[in-house]
Amino acid sequence: MHPGPDALSPTAHVWLVTGCSSGLGRMLVPAILARGDKVIATARRLSDLDYIQGLEGAKALQLDLTDSDEIHREKANEAIRAFGQVDVVVNNAGYVHSGVWEEVSHEDTLRQFDTNFFGALKVTRSLLPHMRSRKSGVVLYMSSIAGWVGVGAGGPYSSSKFALEGAVECLQKETSHLGIRTHLLVLGQFRTGILSTEKTVGQLRPSTIEDYDIVKQELADRHAATNGLQPGKPEAAVERILDIVREENLTGAQRGNLPLRIPIGSDAVEVMKRKCVETLQVLEDWGEFASSTDYAGKQATSLKYGQS
Numbered sequence: 001m002h003p004g005p006d007a008l009s010p011t012a013h014v015w016l017v018t019g020c021s022s023g024l025g026r027m028l029v030p031a032i033l034a035r036g037d038k039v040i041a042t043a044r045r046l047s048d049l050d051y052i053q054g055l056e057g058a059k060a061l062q063l064d065l066t067d068s069d070e071i072h073r074e075k076a077n078e079a080i081r082a083f084g085q086v087d088v089v090v091n092n093a094g095y096v097h098s099g100v101w102e103e104v105s106h107e108d109t110l111r112q113f114d115t116n117f118f119g120a121l122k123v124t125r126s127l128l129p130h131m132r133s134r135k136s137g138v139v140l141y142m143s144s145i146a147g148w149v150g151v152g153a154g155g156p157y158s159s160s161k162f163a164l165e166g167a168v169e170c171l172q173k174e175t176s177h178l179g180i181r182t183h184l185l186v187l188g189q190f191r192t193g194i195l196s197t198e199k200t201v202g203q204l205r206p207s208t209i210e211d212y213d214i215v216k217q218e219l220a221d222r223h224a225a226t227n228g229l230q231p232g233k234p235e236a237a238v239e240r241i242l243d244i245v246r247e248e249n250l251t252g253a254q255r256g257n258l259p260l261r262i263p264i265g266s267d268a269v270e271v272m273k274r275k276c277v278e279t280l281q282v283l284e285d286w287g288e289f290a291s292s293t294d295y296a297g298k299q300a301t302s303l304k305y306g307q308s
């Protein structure tokens with residue numbers, strides 16, 4: 001009997017990707033299929049996934065990250081039923097909210113976190129039981145250079161990505177012994193529509209608090225100058241993501257030893273390096289001062305914070 005389009009070869013992975021209406025999520029869909037894997041593409045509106053009709057091995061699933069845990073569980077079950085398993089989750093959906101502390105409302109900050117942070121937590125929580133029971137899975141998160149370095153008026157977006165960095169680091173330590181692989185993809189700037197005026201939300205225009213006009217203008221100018229001219233080619237980023245998951249096109253040293261954080265984009269490499277160098281310099285300059293707070297004759301403990 002000829003296997004149907006939903007039949008899985010033993011080496012094929014089933015992916016679930018959030019935010020497939022545009023950008024990196026949308027580009028991932030054909031790239032995943034091209035390597036022989038299957039994909040469940042999700043979007044807030046099913047009509048945004050019309051492009052997958054007729055693509056063998058791809059299925060559409062409506063999913064709004066801000067939905068309740070209960071709905072996320074139902075959607076996860078629907079996703080598992082689509083091909084019988086989910087091997088890879090790409091927590092991709094997200095957007096940029098900009099503005100200064102004093103002007104961004106609590107509700108707007110919550111909305112930003114609801115998608116970029118809590119949404120990724122909910123998707124992961126809904127699929128972890130499945131991955132635990134199978135003792136396998138790969139979970140990816142779209143982090144950002146904005147999750148490494150903050151810029152003025154970039155607080156809502158940056159803090160949502162910084163939060164993701166911390167939470168995912170903990171998740172990795174909770175689940176790596178269960179056969180679940182977790183990665184934070186620290187993306188540089190890629191040429192999608194993410195910085196277009198239709199996509200970004202927030203308040204960067206001058207307003208009643210003139211003191212902040214210069215800070216907001218700087219970010220608005222930076223967005224305008226970057227939009228459409230980002231150094232990163234999204235099609236290439238998508239291929240690197242496939243390489244990471246499928247452990248293909250990697251060196252021998254990289255294969256089987258993939259770190260939690262993986263930079264994607266030359267600017268990501270540069271930003272992460274700069275942050276590390278700056279941090280090392282602070283430790284060099286302030287290490288003695290900081291260490292002056294220990295008890296005299298302190299007990300040496302073998303339990304170092306954060307080390308396994």
Ligand SMILES: NC(=O)c1ccc[n+]([C@@H]2O[C@H](COP(=O)([O-])OP(=O)(O)OC[C@H]3O[C@@H](n4cnc5c(N)ncnc54)[C@H](OP(=O)(O)O)[C@@H]3O)[C@@H](O)[C@H]2O)c1
Pocket residue numbers: 018019020021022023024025043044045048063064065066091092093094095115142143144145187188189190191192193194199230
């Ligand atoms: N491009 C870059 O330079 C860059 C750099 C660093 C990190 N990233 C991260 O990479 C990811 C993808 O970004 P992109 O560049 O591909 O941007 P994009 O083209 O704007 O795509 C973002 C996707 O997220 C979806 N989304 C937003 N809110 C959602 C919600 N509540 N529920 C479900 N889906 C929602 C959007 O759907 P709608 O069409 O319904 O809005 C869209 O499909 C994001 O997490 C972003 O933060 C991108």
